[in-house]
Amino acid sequence: MPKLFYFAFPGRAEVARLAFHIGNVDFEDVRIDGPSWPGQKSKFPFGQVPVLQLDDGRMLAQSGAIDRYVAKLTGLYPEDPVQAAFADQAVFLLQDMWEALLTPSWSLPLEEKVKARQEALAGKGGDKLKALDKLVEPVQQSGWLAGGEQLSFGDLEVFVTLTNLTSGMFEGIPKDLLKDYPALKAFRNRVAALPAIKAYYDKDGEGLRAAFKPDA
Ligand SMILES: N[C@@H](CCC(=O)N[C@@H](CS)C(=O)NCC(=O)O)C(=O)O
16 A cells, blocks of 8 residues: 655645545555654655655655656546646646745744735735636636546645645735635635545544635
């Protein structure tokens, strides 16, 4: 059985966790506790997690690679190359948004961090959120981002990234941020309400995971 190593919080492992769950593919969800991390770091390629240990023992790092591999195992990677490219388009726009909104303020002291994030929301980060809102606008009620009737990893990435962003983990990013982006809010809630996803957070919905519920 594959073993997914990450910390307990949703973060960069949550798309893979959800994909395994949706696809009914067994895996071991190894949740590393913070204090034990320094003693474990060196056993992982690149000294970081998430890492997926395959059945043959090989260790696969980088969440983007893990997510696509797990999506292929679980029927969430479009077979049509054009649809796969449109799923990726959403993922890369999410990365642009994340970089514009959070990366420059990462190691600033708290007060400056909050100010920098508010400025980013009013500037380039906000522009990327508007672009994402426009991207999901046609699929906020029906259809999916890859262009067909099938949910793909791209939809999960949008759901997880937006929910991580507004989960309260990032100082200066309001929990109700999506009220200004109605299509994103509707789309996020629609993914959260899918029976398999709702069931996942009904069972494991404490702490930061409370934010992953519909209408949270
Ligand atoms: N590009 C990598 C980044 C991985 C990464 O930054 N992992 C963080 C947790 S989100 C980590 O392992 N931090 C502990 C450390 O660097 O010691 C990916 O997407 O997997």
